[in-house]
Amino acid sequence: DAGVTQSPTHLIKTRGQQVTLRCSPKSGHDTVSWYQQALGQGPQFIFQYYEEEERQRGNFPDRFSGHQFPNYSSELNVNALLLGDSALYLCASSLGLGMNTEAFFGQGTRLTVV
Amino acid sequence: GQQLNQSPQSMFIQEGEDVSMNCTSSSIFNTWLWYKQDPGEGPVLLIALYKAGELTSNGRLTAQFGITRKDSFLNISASIPSDVGIYFCAGHPNTNAGKSTFGDGTTLTVKP
Numbered sequence: 001d002a003g004v005t006q007s008p009t010h011l012i013k014t015r016g017q018q019v020t021l022r023c024s025p026k027s028g029h030d031t032v033s034w035y036q037q038a039l040g041q042g043p044q045f046i047f048q049y050y051e052e053e054e055r056q057r058g059n060f061p062d063r064f065s066g067h068q069f070p071n072y073s074s075e076l077n078v079n080a081l082l083l084g085d086s087a088l089y090l091c092a093s094s095l096g097l098g099m100n101t102e103a104f105f106g107q108g109t110r111l112t113v114v
Numbered sequence: 115g116q117q118l119n120q121s122p123q124s125m126f127i128q129e130g131e132d133v134s135m136n137c138t139s140s141s142i143f144n145t146w147l148w149y150k151q152d153p154g155e156g157p158v159l160l161i162a163l164y165k166a167g168e169l170t171s172n173g174r175l176t177a178q179f180g181i182t183r184k185d186s187f188l189n190i191s192a193s194i195p196s197d198v199g200i201y202f203c204a205g206h207p208n209t210n211a212g213k214s215t216f217g218d219g220t221t222l223t224v225k226p
Contacts, residue, residue: 004156033213042118042202042216043157056213090156103214105149105156 002027004093004106012112013081021076021109025093032074033103034066035090043090049074050097078111086113120203120217127193128225135201135220136187143205146179146186147214151200160201161188193224 005024013019025032031050035043045058049068063079072093078085088110092103120137127133137146145164149157161172163179163186170177176189186205190197200221204214 035216040218042120042204042218043214045213045215048213058213092156102159102162104159107154107156 004029004091004104006089006091006106006109008109009107010110010112012114015081015083015113017081018077018079019081019111021078021089021091021111022073023076023091023093023106024073025091026104029093029095029104030072031094031096031101032068032072033092033094034074034076035092036060037088037090037108039087046076055097081113083113086111118203118205118215118217120220122220123218124221124223126223126225129193129195131193133190133193133197133222134187135203136185137203137205137217138185139205139215140184141207142183143207143215144183145206146177147204147206148175148177148186148188149202149204149216151202151219153199157202190222193222195224195226198222198224 004026007022033048034046037043046060047057048055052068065077068074088108090108091106094101094103117140118137147162148160150160151157161170161177166183167181168179174191200219202219203217
C-alpha cells in the first residue's frame, strides 16, 4: 500500500523564480492538503483540494496556487519566489472532507530559495 | 486566527522516565491530534481524539481531549531512545481533517 509520495525531495531555486512541487496521495484517498513548515515551527496550512477544486485556503498570498488532477494527485506552484519561502513543504492526503478522517503526510519537499 | 500553544518547547529526560506535554488553544476544537516528526520526514499520526473528555492510549502513549475543548495533553510512559523526535499537537475546529492548526512542537531528547 503506497503511502503519500512527494517529489522532488530537495530543490534549490533562485529568488524570483517559479517552482512546482508534486504529490501523490495514499492509495484510496481523494483529498490533498498542502502545508508549509518553516524551520523550528509547526506546519502551516496552505490549501486543500478535493474533486479538483480548491476547497479551503490558509493565510497565504496568491503566489501560492495549486491543482488537483483526475487521479487525485496534486501540484503546488509558487511564483516569484522569496527568500522567506524556504521551508519544508508537506502534502497530506485524506478521504473526503469529513471531520473524523485521518490525514497522512508525505516526507516533504525541502525548498531552498537563494 | 486560531493559535495553539504547545509546551514545553523542549525536554531532556533519562531513558525510563515518563513524559508529559500539553497544548492549549485560544478557541474550541472538535478534534485533537498528536503527531511525531523525525528528521527529514513528515509528521506521523500517533493519536486522534474526537470527543471532549476522551482518553485514548496507543501503547505507551496516552492522550486526552480536554473538557473545555481548548486543551489536550500527551503522556509517554517509560521512555526509550526511539521516542526522540518532535511531537506536535494539531486541531480542527469545525472544518475537516485536511485543515489542521498545528502547535510549534515539543522536542524530546532521551538520554540512555
